[in-house]
Amino acid sequence: MSGRAGGKAKPLKAPKKKAVDLDEEDLAYKARLKEEQTKLKEMQQKAAGKGPLVGGGIKKSGKK
Template sequence: MSGREGGKKKPLKAPKKDSKDLDEDDMAFKQKQKEQQKALEAAKANASKKGPLVGGGIKKSGKK
């Protein structure tokens, strides 16, 4: 065994996948997912502006 053969073998290149045809259902589904993602991003932006939802945390009674 020579030193040139050691290590991982490179995998053979996989053939390129053909772009599959999208029908109306797939197009509608992808559009719906994009809209949901945009709504989620907007909700995250609004939530980060307002600060924490709970302001109290653990209350200390002051007694010793």
């Protein structure tokens, strides 16, 4: 056997991604998504700082 006949085949290169032209509508949509992500992260941080919303859990009566 000569060369790489028995070896591992070399993977093919992926084609390069082409630059996509974005219009104003696409840019506005991406900006809105980014704002929503930042707001969501802020709300998660606020919620994580507080304790449980409902305190006490299951209440049992003293009677048996």
